[in-house]
Amino acid sequence: MATVTQLGAARLPTQAGAKPGLDKLLGLVGHDLEAVNQEIVKRMHSRVALIPQLASHLVSAGGKRIRPLLTLGAAKLCGYRGGKHVLLAACVEFIHTATLLHDDVVDESDLRRGNATANQVWGNQASVLVGDFLFSRAFQLMVETGQLEILGILANASATIAEGEVLQLITANDTSTAEEAYLDVISAKTAALFSAACRVGGVIAECPAAQADALESFGRNLGIAFQLVDDALDYAADQAALGKNVGDDFREGKITLPVILAYRRGTEDERAFWRRTQEKLDQRPDDLEQAQGLMAKHGAIADTLERARHYGLLAHRELALFPAGEAREALAAVVDFNTARTH
Amino acid sequence: MATVTQLGAARLPTQAGAKPGLDKLLGLVGHDLEAVNQEIVKRMHSRVALIPQLASHLVSAGGKRIRPLLTLGAAKLCGYRGGKHVLLAACVEFIHTATLLHDDVVDESDLRRGNATANQVWGNQASVLVGDFLFSRAFQLMVETGQLEILGILANASATIAEGEVLQLITANDTSTAEEAYLDVISAKTAALFSAACRVGGVIAECPAAQADALESFGRNLGIAFQLVDDALDYAADQAALGKNVGDDFREGKITLPVILAYRRGTEDERAFWRRTQEKLDQRPDDLEQAQGLMAKHGAIADTLERARHYGLLAHRELALFPAGEAREALAAVVDFNTARTH
Numbered sequence: 104m105a106t107v108t109q110l111g112a113a114r115l116p117t118q119a120g121a122k123p124g125l126d127k128l129l130g131l132v133g134h135d136l137e138a139v140n141q142e143i144v145k146r147m148h149s150r151v152a153l154i155p156q157l158a159s160h161l162v163s164a165g166g167k168r169i170r171p172l173l174t175l176g177a178a179k180l181c182g183y184r185g186g187k188h189v190l191l192a193a194c195v196e197f198i199h200t201a202t203l204l205h206d207d208v209v210d211e212s213d214l215r216r217g218n219a220t221a222n223q224v225w226g227n228q229a230s231v232l233v234g235d236f237l238f239s240r241a242f243q244l245m246v247e248t249g250q251l252e253i254l255g256i257l258a259n260a261s262a263t264i265a266e267g268e269v270l271q272l273i274t275a276n277d278t279s280t281a282e283e284a285y286l287d288v289i290s291a292k293t294a295a296l297f298s299a300a301c302r303v304g305g306v307i308a309e310c311p312a313a314q315a316d317a318l319e320s321f322g323r324n325l326g327i328a329f330q331l332v333d334d335a336l337d338y339a340a341d342q343a344a345l346g347k348n349v350g351d352d353f354r355e356g357k358i359t360l361p362v363i364l365a366y367r368r369g370t371e372d373e374r375a376f377w378r379r380t381q382e383k384l385d386q387r388p389d390d391l392e393q394a395q396g397l398m399a400k401h402g403a404i405a406d407t408l409e410r411a412r413h414y415g416l417l418a419h420r421e422l423a424l425f426p427a428g429e430a431r432e433a434l435a436a437v438v439d440f441n442t443a444r445t446h
Numbered sequence: 447m448a449t450v451t452q453l454g455a456a457r458l459p460t461q462a463g464a465k466p467g468l469d470k471l472l473g474l475v476g477h478d479l480e481a482v483n484q485e486i487v488k489r490m491h492s493r494v495a496l497i498p499q500l501a502s503h504l505v506s507a508g509g510k511r512i513r514p515l516l517t518l519g520a521a522k523l524c525g526y527r528g529g530k531h532v533l534l535a536a537c538v539e540f541i542h543t544a545t546l547l548h549d550d551v552v553d554e555s556d557l558r559r560g561n562a563t564a565n566q567v568w569g570n571q572a573s574v575l576v577g578d579f580l581f582s583r584a585f586q587l588m589v590e591t592g593q594l595e596i597l598g599i600l601a602n603a604s605a606t607i608a609e610g611e612v613l614q615l616i617t618a619n620d621t622s623t624a625e626e627a628y629l630d631v632i633s634a635k636t637a638a639l640f641s642a643a644c645r646v647g648g649v650i651a652e653c654p655a656a657q658a659d660a661l662e663s664f665g666r667n668l669g670i671a672f673q674l675v676d677d678a679l680d681y682a683a684d685q686a687a688l689g690k691n692v693g694d695d696f697r698e699g700k701i702t703l704p705v706i707l708a709y710r711r712g713t714e715d716e717r718a719f720w721r722r723t724q725e726k727l728d729q730r731p732d733d734l735e736q737a738q739g740l741m742a743k744h745g746a747i748a749d750t751l752e753r754a755r756h757y758g759l760l761a762h763r764e765l766a767l768f769p770a771g772e773a774r775e776a777l778a779a780v781v782d783f784n785t786a787r788t789h
Contacts, residue, residue, distance in 0.1 A: 231552055
């Protein structure tokens with residue numbers, strides 16, 4: 104596995120250098136994931152044809168399915184033998200997809216860059232409404248599991264995600280955003296769903312309370328690590344591997360940890376650069392390269408990844424509560440996969 | 447009460463001519479509604495201050511609170527003695543408010559008319575996200591009632607509302623929209639929540655299945671009647687009493703029953719007028735008056751209101767299953783209030 108020291112450069116290692124960390128989990132619950140995908144297709148159905156059209160544009164585009172995989176993995180870890188984990192995993196993916204659809208609308212600058220996001224193809228209105236539909240579908244699926252505790256966990260996570268997104272909106276374009284405020288945003292907008300995805304996998308298996316808490320903490324720390332790596336990749340990834348444009352956050356003035364660190368450690372001239380490009384959004388052709396140079400100078404990417412490694416370690420530790428075995432190894436490998444991933 | 451014949455003119459009677467139909471229900475459950483309002487304020491709270499700010503802009507703006515009133519009234523009708531109907535009524539209002547926030551974003555032309563909608567004051571992004579938050583809060587409230595059946599009813603209603611909104615998006619600006627397609631849209635986008643609001647009031651009181659079904663049908667028919675009157679008022683109301691602009695639907699090219707009827711009964715020249723103003727949205731200063739004139743000529747408003755009266759009668763009939771008394775009278779009066787309302 105690529106070490107954090109190796110990752111400290113402004114460019115991350117290629118996929119070839121990373122352990123295939125999701126493969127273990129896929130080997131263990133691949134059959135279940137197939138069932139999840141079938142459930143997703145089935146549940147996207149609506150008599151209003153535009154709904155499955157738009158939803159499948161995003162859902163079928165693939166993605167890592169990391170959140171439903173976590174639900175399946177957690178259920179496996181807790182020895183679950185029933186079939187409801189499949190419904191739950193589909194439900195987690197629906198909540199995630201609804202969030203993405205609304206994000207694409209909220210994130211107006213995505214509209215300007217020629218990416219074929221759903222809102223570009225079908226308009227903002229349809230994206231908002233289909234997001235609402237998927238969100239409602241998620242709750243219908245939860246009702247089918249027949250467990251109020253699970254509904255509570257996912258309703259709480261959904262409220263927290265929305266809070267985190269609003270918080271992110273408030274901190275956007277403010278270069279003086281503190282590291283704590285940033286961590287607060289990513290804990291809410293990203294880690295809350297990772298955390299809930301893991302906990303419900305245990306709860307459906309009727310695991311002891313201590314294990315449910317450990318799964319929740321595992322998910323939260325993994326989620327924070329995941330977003331930290333995402334935010335580093337937005338400045339440091341190989342564009343082709345990333346599958347989206349490098350520099351999206353920069354163009355939007357989204358204040359992530361790499362910017363916070365480079366700004367805090369920067370000279371007055373450098374801070375003026377960040378304020379111009381990130382607060383006023385007054386950007387010139389070479390500004391992204393300039394930003395990447397400043398991040399390299401101040402070790403901003405390396406330290407963001409170091410932070411991710413730290414949260415990854417915390418996630419690892421939570422797994423100690425569970426018996427050793429394939430499922431535990433597979434979930435541990437997801438943490439390592441995240442630390443080493445390049446897209 | 448103003449009769450349908452009286453309502454047949456292009457202008458509706460003033461409030462003074464209508465029975466104070468909500469007063470009976472308010473007299474019966476006014477104390478509960480006070481508790482609902484307190485619950486709403488309490489549950490809008492978030493550590494992210496923008497959320498209660500934006501939400502209260504809409505929630506505290508008043509409105510008739512007709513949906514939560516229906517939940518309270520249905521619970522009363524079924525002899526409910528507990529306190530969970532207050533949570534449920536708040537939850538119904540949250541779902542409604544979330545829908546309104548997203549509607550304001552979807553309904554782009556509202557942005558152009560100087561109304562201080564939440565999206566105008568705080569932007570589309572915040573409106574989408576706060577809508578998501580309120581929707582999540584609604585499900586958190588439902589979990590607190592501890593009844594999966596209720597969660598199922600409201601999750602189904604939410605999915606149906608979203609389907610209806612997408613359907614409305616598809617039929618917008620299409621003057622050839624059939625009456626059936628229009629009824630389909632309003633059944634989903636409006637009547638589904640009226641219907642669920644009534645049913646959950648009975649279910650929380652553990653009423654017999656036949657009564658729950660009757661409440662659902664009462665709500666559905668009342669909801670359809672409510673939307674029909676709304677759509678008539680958008681062309682025929684006294685602007686000051688309506689509290690929003692007359693002609694909103696016209697300016698947006700929203701194809702409602704008055705337009706469908708006037709188009710169907712119109713000459714070729716008149717149809718060309720509707721296609722120009724509603725499909726191409728090519729509108730001139732006197733076009734709204736022209737539209738109102740054509741509706742008067744073809745009895746389009748009168749017949750829309752006649753249709754509302756019909757669904758009102760269907761709603762009335764569902765109440766026969768319940769014992770006579772104050773609660774039944776109060777719910778019957780809501781139907782009459784709707785038929786006679788001017789805003």
